[in-house]
Amino acid sequence: MPSTVKQPDRRILDHFLVPKHRILSLEEAVEVLNKLGIKPWQLPRISVNDPVIRLLGGKPGDIVEIVRNSPTAGEYVTYRVVVSY
Amino acid sequence: MPKRSRREPRNEQGIELGEKLKAKLEAAKSMLPPKLYEELYEKISKGTDLTMEQKIEAVERTVRRYVESMVQPGEPVGVTAAQSIGEPGTQMTLRTFHYAGLMEFDVTLGLPRLIEIVDAKHEPSTPLMRIYLEDKYANDLEKAKEIARSIEYTTIGNVINSVDYTLGDRTLVVRLDPEMMEDRGVTVDMVVEALERLKLGDVEKGEENTVLLHVSESVLPDESLTDLRAYEDIKNKIIKGYVKGIKGIRRAVIQERTDDKTGKREYVIVAEGSNLSEVMKIDGVDITRIDTNNIYEIAETLGIEAARNAIIREIMDVLQNSGLDVDIRHVMLVADLMTWTGKVRQIGRLGVVGEKPSVLARAAFEVTVNQLYEAAVKGEEERFAGVTESIIAGLPPRVGTGIVLLSLGVNALKSPSQLSQAEGAQQ
Known part of the structure; x- marks a missing residue:
C-alpha cells in the first residue's frame, strides 16, 4: 500500500462495536486450520482494506482471530482470512 | 438417585x-x-x-x-431464520413511526427500516448519529454546545434573510438574520469569509447586518448586467456557500442522558445526518462510543466486524420496537451471511442471492428470464448442489437427513433366518 494513504485512527480499535482482532502467526494459523479441519478459503473473509486490518498490518492470506462478544455465548472466538479485495 | x-x-x-x-x-x-x-x-x-x-x-x-439443543448437521438454519423473522414481520406496521419523547427527530422504524437494513442501503432514510463527549467534557454544556455548533452543516442561506440586487448594479446586498446567526453560532466575519471563499468579487461589511458583495467583472461581464438569470445564478451560489460544519450533518441537538447502570449524567449530541469519519476527527468527541445508524459508514470506518455488530443491533432494535420477540441467533445468522465476504452485501438480487452459483436458484428468486438468458450466453453449468435447484429438478435436496449419503444394503432388510438361508443357498 502506498505510504501516502492515511492510516485509520488507532482509537477505533477501542470502539464498542469493534471486537478484538489478532493476526495469527503461521504456526497458530496451521494449528487452527487443523483443529477445524478446513482450508483457508473455507473461512469467512476480511478485506486488506478493512480499517482494523490496516491498523494491524495484515496481508492477504493471513488468518485473523476475532473474539466476539456474543449475547448468547458470552465470548466467541471466530476466524477470518484476509483477502486482497 | x-x-x-x-x-x-x-x-x-x-x-x-x-x-x-x-x-x-x-x-x-x-x-x-x-x-x-x-x-x-x-x-x-x-x-x-x-x-x-x-x-x-x-x-x-x-x-x-x-x-x-445444539444445531444438528444438515439442519436448514437459513430457512428457520427466514421463517422466524418473516412471520413476525408480517405483523409489522408499514407506517413510519416517530420516536416518542424525542420529538425533534423522525426515525424510520418498522418494516421500512428492516428492509433498509437487509437491502444494505448506502444511506438510511433517516440517518442519525449519537455523539458522546470525552469524560472530561461529559458534564460541560458549553463544550457540548460548541461541538454541536461546529458540526452542523451551515450554508450562507441558513443565516440570511435575503440577497437583494438591482439589475445593472454590480453590488449585491446580503441581508443577515441575527437570530439565525446566534442560533447557529455564526459571526458576521464568518459570513464575510465564506463569501470571499466563493471568489465572486470583493466583500465588504455594510450597515445594519448587511454584507455587500461587489461582483467582479470576470464573473458578471458587462453584457450580463441586464440578464436576470446571471444574477439569479450568483444568488444561488451565495445561498449554497459553505460557512462551517460537516457535510451530511443537518442538525445537532444536545440531550442530557443518565446511564441506567451507573446513574451518571452526561450530555450527548444527537445529530440528524451522519458522517462518521469526519465527526471522529473532532476534538473532544469520544471515539469509542460514537454511534450511527448508517451501517455502510460503520463498515468503511470501523471495519466489517463492527458492521456485523451494527446489523445485529439495528435489526434487533427494530424488532423489539415493534414488540416482536425474535431470537437473536436468527438475526446473527442474517448478519453473518451479509458480512462473511468482508463486504456488506444486501439480501437480494444484487447481493447474497445474486451471487449464488446455481443458475436455477437465482432464476427462482427474481428476474427469471434475464438470469436464464445471461446464464445461457455465458454457458453456465448447473450442478444441482443447493436446495432450491434440487427442488426444481425433483432431486432430494441436500438438507436435513438428505445430507447423509448412506444407503442400506439389501441384506440388511432381510431377517436373520432369511440371511442364514441365503448363505446356505449360496454354499
Missing part, C-alpha cells in the same frame, strides 16, 4: 464427591460457552440446599441439555 432422607456424606466421602464435582465442572467448562458455564458455576457454588450428588447430577444434565 440420592434421597432427601440420606444424611450428608461423611467427610472422606465428601472430599471424594467434591473431587468428582470439580472434575465434572472442568469437563463442563470445555463443553459449554463461557456465559453458560459461569451461570452454572455460580448456581452450583451458591446452591447450599443441594447435596453433592445432586450438584453432580445438575452439572451432568446441563451439559446434556446443551448438547441436545
Whole structure:
C-alpha cells in the first residue's frame, strides 16, 4: 500500500462495536486450520482494506482471530482470512 | 438417585464427591460457552440446599441439555431464520413511526427500516448519529454546545434573510438574520469569509447586518448586467456557500442522558445526518462510543466486524420496537451471511442471492428470464448442489437427513433366518 494513504485512527480499535482482532502467526494459523479441519478459503473473509486490518498490518492470506462478544455465548472466538479485495 | 432422607456424606466421602464435582465442572467448562458455564458455576457454588450428588447430577444434565439443543448437521438454519423473522414481520406496521419523547427527530422504524437494513442501503432514510463527549467534557454544556455548533452543516442561506440586487448594479446586498446567526453560532466575519471563499468579487461589511458583495467583472461581464438569470445564478451560489460544519450533518441537538447502570449524567449530541469519519476527527468527541445508524459508514470506518455488530443491533432494535420477540441467533445468522465476504452485501438480487452459483436458484428468486438468458450466453453449468435447484429438478435436496449419503444394503432388510438361508443357498 502506498505510504501516502492515511492510516485509520488507532482509537477505533477501542470502539464498542469493534471486537478484538489478532493476526495469527503461521504456526497458530496451521494449528487452527487443523483443529477445524478446513482450508483457508473455507473461512469467512476480511478485506486488506478493512480499517482494523490496516491498523494491524495484515496481508492477504493471513488468518485473523476475532473474539466476539456474543449475547448468547458470552465470548466467541471466530476466524477470518484476509483477502486482497 | 440420592434421597432427601440420606444424611450428608461423611467427610472422606465428601472430599471424594467434591473431587468428582470439580472434575465434572472442568469437563463442563470445555463443553459449554463461557456465559453458560459461569451461570452454572455460580448456581452450583451458591446452591447450599443441594447435596453433592445432586450438584453432580445438575452439572451432568446441563451439559446434556446443551448438547441436545445444539444445531444438528444438515439442519436448514437459513430457512428457520427466514421463517422466524418473516412471520413476525408480517405483523409489522408499514407506517413510519416517530420516536416518542424525542420529538425533534423522525426515525424510520418498522418494516421500512428492516428492509433498509437487509437491502444494505448506502444511506438510511433517516440517518442519525449519537455523539458522546470525552469524560472530561461529559458534564460541560458549553463544550457540548460548541461541538454541536461546529458540526452542523451551515450554508450562507441558513443565516440570511435575503440577497437583494438591482439589475445593472454590480453590488449585491446580503441581508443577515441575527437570530439565525446566534442560533447557529455564526459571526458576521464568518459570513464575510465564506463569501470571499466563493471568489465572486470583493466583500465588504455594510450597515445594519448587511454584507455587500461587489461582483467582479470576470464573473458578471458587462453584457450580463441586464440578464436576470446571471444574477439569479450568483444568488444561488451565495445561498449554497459553505460557512462551517460537516457535510451530511443537518442538525445537532444536545440531550442530557443518565446511564441506567451507573446513574451518571452526561450530555450527548444527537445529530440528524451522519458522517462518521469526519465527526471522529473532532476534538473532544469520544471515539469509542460514537454511534450511527448508517451501517455502510460503520463498515468503511470501523471495519466489517463492527458492521456485523451494527446489523445485529439495528435489526434487533427494530424488532423489539415493534414488540416482536425474535431470537437473536436468527438475526446473527442474517448478519453473518451479509458480512462473511468482508463486504456488506444486501439480501437480494444484487447481493447474497445474486451471487449464488446455481443458475436455477437465482432464476427462482427474481428476474427469471434475464438470469436464464445471461446464464445461457455465458454457458453456465448447473450442478444441482443447493436446495432450491434440487427442488426444481425433483432431486432430494441436500438438507436435513438428505445430507447423509448412506444407503442400506439389501441384506440388511432381510431377517436373520432369511440371511442364514441365503448363505446356505449360496454354499
